[in-house]
Amino acid sequence: MYNDPRSHGLWEKTAPKPPVTSMLQSAEKAEVVVVGGGFTGLSAALHLAERGIRVIVLEGKEIGFGGAGRNVGLINGGMWVMPKELPNVLGPIYGERVLDLLGNAPFVVRALIEQHQIECELEKNGTLHCAVGEKGLVEIRERCAQWAARGAPVRVLDAQETAARIGSTAYSGALLDERAGTLQPLAYVRGLARAAQKAGATIYTSSPVIGTEQQGNGWTVKTANGSVSADWIVVATEAYSTGPWEIIREEQVYLPYFNFATKPLGDNLRQSVLPNREGCWDTKEILSSFRMDKAGRLVFGSVGALRNTGAAVHRAWAKRSLKRLFPQLGEVEFECEWYGQIGMTDNAVPRFHKFARNVVGFSGYNGRGIAPGTVFGKTLAAHIAGDINEDALPLPITAPEARSLRALKEAYYEAGAQIAHIAGERI
Incomplete structure (x- = not known):
């Protein structure tokens, strides 16, 4: 996207084309305006539109521009936190609710893909x-x-x-x-967008929100060239937040994460390397992940940013590590490379924020955006429709707070990943 091959890499190369959208250039009205065209925003839009609720999505750049189009593509159940620890962090009521919701979230993703016939290389082998x-x-x-x-x-x-x-x-x-599996993340989020449009949602891209104004019991959301008046605002911008809800970005520390994709492996190698196409990651503190795409490319990644000295350091490390892990591959050639940012909360648990009356959003997925984003978007739709009141939501209402020393921590993580990858193969 935007002529940057390191932003979305393999996923942009192999995903179906995005649905046709345009820039907002007029004053529009809706019942709900969703800000953000990722997993959460488009899931919310789809489920709202299916209820017959008039919804408009405003995406600042392109569908899947943020974490939705850059990640590894693992459909995980739960969060990083151990199941028994979540009730300690959130309390017994919310802890149990979020465990039930996120534990079953991969099945919701599967059902949506099957219902809407989304072509996204879904693998269900765990x-x-x-x-x-x-x-x-x-x-x-x-x-x-x-x-x-x-x-x-x-x-x-x-x-x-x-x-x-x-x-x-x-x-x-x-x-x-x-429960888990893999998919092509950019293809999935573009498929959600198509399904939302088919259900009646309107999606505008290249339309970043620059301000909001309360109008009676409703809101006017403004872009540079237009506006949307609505009763509700869904904030679904997550760690790539800018503008009125930049505080979401500021309450999370960026952890950079990169991926390299090999050229498609031959038939013999595919029979020995991940023959069942499970998605994998390890228990190292600076973890590695790997998976296979539909064409037989091995996608291999770890913590780090492919910029400045990091590009050469992490590429060399990836080649050494693959040689140690899979000596049968021989010398590998990479077809694509890309990286993004994982937003990490201070306790590795998501947040539900009520920014103002009828202005709500989930955030803080800590690198697990596919399944949580999908079910949290569905939950927001049910909440707005009146099926789930605030007391029955899966997370308590919290106020966003900027993290202290955020920039310093981010610089430390980026530099630390380079040092670790210079020091060894880390397998």
């Missing part, structure tokens, strides 16, 4: 959380026990079965989560 050493094995066993106690279809694989599924002997075991 994900593998790969244990590095004994410490990693202890972690995945505990995570498995906690999710299994809640009835989730999860199990720990031994080193032998892990090696057979991955094509590498680097790991001591893996947690198989059969």
Whole structure:
């Protein structure tokens, strides 16, 4: 996008074309205006339109420009926080609600894809959380026990079965989560946009919001060339927020994350490397992730930004690491490279904000945007329609607060990833 091959990489290269949209250049009216064209905003728009509610989406750049078009494409259940810890963080009522909602979120994604026939390379064979050493094995066993106690279809694989599924002997075991899977994220979010348009939503792109004004019981949302008057505003800008809701960006610390995609592997290699196409990530503190796309490209990533010295450092590290993980690949060639920013909250838990009367939004996905964004968008639609009142929402109402020393922490993470990747293969 915007002539930057490192912004969306492989996903822009292989996704279906976006639906036709235009810039807002007039004064419009709706019942709900959704700000942000990612997973949350477009899920909200789709579910609102399906209820017969007049909804307009305002996207500042292009559909999927933010995290929706840059990520790895893992459809995960739950969050980074261990299941038993969420009630401690959120309290027993909200902790249980969010566990139930996010634990089943991958099934909601699957159902939407099937219902709307979204072509996004959906794979339903699960994900593998790969244990590095004994410490990693202890972690995945505990995570498995906690999710299994809640009835989730999860199990720990031994080193032998892990090696057979991955094509590498680097790991001591893996947690198989059969709820989860992978997809082409930019294709998915563009598919949500098409489905929302078909249901009756109007989507404007290249239309960043520059201000809002309360008008009686409603709101007027302004762009440079137009405006939308509505009863409700859904704020779905997440970590790429600018303008009136930049505080969402300021309450999260950016963690840069990059991906490299190999050229398509040959048939023989595809039979030994991820033959079932599970999405994978490991238990290292500076983690690595890998998965296969439909054409057989191996997508490999980790923490870091592909800019300045980071581009060469992380590319060299990725080649060394792939050689250690999958020696059968030989010397790999990368077809695409890209990176984005993960917004991290201080406790790795999402937020629900009520910015003003009838101005609401979820944020803070901590690198797990696909499934949470989809179900939180659906939840917002139900809330606006009156099916879920504030007391029944999955998260408590919190006020956004800017993080202290945010810029310093972000610089530390970016530099620290380079140092770690210079020091070794990190597998």
